[in-house]
Amino acid sequence: MSLKRLWEVRKGLFAAMRPKTMFYVFVWVLAGYRLVDHTISALALLNALVSAIMDGSIMIHNNIVDAEHDLKKFERDPNRTDKRFAFDHPEEMKLF
Numbered sequence: 001m002s003l004k005r006l007w008e009v010r011k012g013l014f015a016a017m018r019p020k021t022m023f024y025v026f027v028w029v030l031a032g033y034r035l036v037d038h039t040i041s042a043l044a045l046l047n048a049l050v051s052a053i054m055d056g057s058i059m060i061h062n063n064i065v066d067a068e069h070d071l072k073k074f075e076r077d078p079n080r081t082d083k084r085f086a087f088d089h090p091e092e093m094k095l096f
Contacts, residue, residue, distance in 0.1 A: 009092050012085040016063045017056035026052040
């Protein structure tokens with residue numbers, strides 16, 4: 001696999017995890033700890049990080065399961081290139 005192809009796959013996997021959603025999960029978990037305990041401990045940071053990673057993993061699974069349905073959305077709107085990644089790279093998605 002060429003370096004350029006590897007970069008495209010990594011970039012696509014990162015986008016498939018929906019980093020904005022992962023960030024929101026991280027922030028809201030920390031906010032919940034802050035409301036209850038008024039401090040942010042190492043346990044709170046670890047819990048927020050694990051929750052964000054789990055959210056990204058769920059998004060990858062959703063992309064794998066909905067690949068064919070998302071391809072239909074891409075056919076209706078060809079500008080939505082993010083909807084094609086799971087269909088074009090099934091092996092990479094399942095290895096993640």
